[in-house]
Amino acid sequence: MPIFIPILGFLFVFCFFSALLKWNQVRYRRKGLPQGTMGWPVFGETTEFLKQGPNFMKNQRSRYGNIFKSHILGCPTIVSMDPELNRYILMNEAKGFVPGYPQSMLDILGKCNIAAVHGSTHKYMRGTLLSIISPTLIRNQLLPKIDQFMRTHLSHWENKVINIQDKTKQMAFLSSLKQIAGMETSSISQPFMTEFFKLVLGTLSLPLNLPGTNYRNGLQARKSIISILSKLLKERRESKEKYEDMLSCLMRGNNDNRCKLNDEELIDLIITIMYSGYETISTTSMMAVKYLHDHPKVLEEMRKEHFAIRERKKPEDPIDCNDLKSMRFTRAVIFETSRLATIVNGVLRKTTHDMELNGYLVPKGWRIYVYTREINYDPFLYHDPLTFNPWRWLGNSLESQSHFLIFGGGTRQCPGKELGIAEISTFLHYFVTRYRWKEVGGDKLMKFPRVVAPNGLHIRVSSY
C-alpha cells in the first residue's frame, strides 16, 4: 500500500500541471489567432525562450510557421519571422503598431523617452534628436570630441591583460558623456557611470519593486541621474561660459520655439541617447575585436586602411569626416560584426487596437516581436552566412536592401546609425594602429538574448 502513495502523489502533480498548461492554452484560444503555445500562467514560455534562445524560435517556426503566438517576457506575444510582415509593421506605426518595450524599461527610462511617445510627440522628440546629431554637427563638434576621447581612452593598454568588455562599456558611456556635456573625467563622471550601469540592468529586469532587486536599483539610479542632470542644467543656466555640446544645443532649442523641450523631456532625451547607444556600441566594438582576432586576414586589411590614413596625417591630427568616408572596409567590418553576432535580435511593438494581420486576428494590447535575427543567416541573402566575411559588404548595395534591418526600419529607424559607426570606427582606428593583442582564452561568450561575455573577455595587449 505505501508504494501507491508516491505514485498517486506523482499522478496528482502531473495532472495538476497538465491542467494548468491546458487552462493557460484555452485562456488564449481565440478565433483567428495564429497557432502556438502559451506555456505557464504568468511566466508563459519565457524560461524556454531565454534558455533555448534562437532554437526555441526555430522549433516553434517549424511547428507553426513564420507567424506564431507565445507568451514571453510577461505578455501574450505574436512572433513574426516573416520578412514581408516585419517590414510592413515597421513601416506602419500609424496603423496601430506602437513600441512595445517591457514595463521595467518604460518606468526606468521615463515617460518622455522616445520609445514611450507616439504620434506628434514622437515626431518632435525625434526631430530634436536628429537636429543635435546632424551630419554637420557630427563633422564639426562630435567627431573632434570622439577623436580626443579615443586617443586618451586607448592609452597605456600595452603590456597589460585587459577585459575588453569593460573597456568598451566604459568607452561607450564616457564618450557619449563627452558628446553630451563635454566631460568625461570630471568629478561627476564616475558616480554617473556607476548609476548608469545600475539603470541599464534595471531596464532588463522583472518590474518587482522590492529591496535588492535590479528593478528597484534601476529606479533609484534613475532618480540619482535626474538629480545629476538637473544640477548640471542649473549650473549651465547660471554660467556665462559658452558651451558647444549636445546639452547646450538642447537647452537653446532650435529657432522654432515650439521645439524647445521642457526639463523633463530634455532629461529623458539625454537618458535615451546614452541608453540607446550604450549597449549597441560597446557590444559591437567588443565583438569586432573578437572577430578581428580570429580572422588575421581581415585584421591585415583593416590595418592597411588605417595606416594609409595615418600616413596622410601628422601624429596629432585627429580623424576627420574625410577619413571616416575612406574607411570603407571598416564600415564593412562593423556591418559584418553586427550581422554575424546579431547585436539586435529584433524589435518589440504593441497593437493599439484589434487588427487583422496576414489573415490572423491580433487582439489589442498584444505584443508583436518583430524577430529579425534569422534574416542575418539566410543563405539566399548572405552566401555562406556563418562565415565572417566583411568583403561581402563591398562593391554591392547590401546596406540599402530592404532586408537590412540591423538599425531597424521605418519611422523608428535608428537615428544614431552614422554617429554609432563614427564612434566604433574611431575606436577601431586607434586600437588596430596602436596595438596587437591575443586572447587570454577560456572566456565564455553568450549570444542570446544579449551578446555578453559573462566573466569578461580578456586580452593580452602589446604595442604594434
Ligand code: HEM
Ligand atoms: C551600432 C550601433 C547601433 C545599433 C546597432 C542601433 C540599433 C537600433 C535599432 C535596431 C533601433 C530600432 C528600435 C525600434 O524600432 O524599436 C534603434 C533605434 C534608436 N536608436 Fe540606435 N543603434 C545604434 C546606435 C545608436 C546611437 C549611437 C544612438 C544615439 C544617438 C542611437 C539612438 C537610437 C534612438 C534614440 C532610437 C529610437 C528611435 C525612435 O524611436 O524613433 N542608436 N537603434
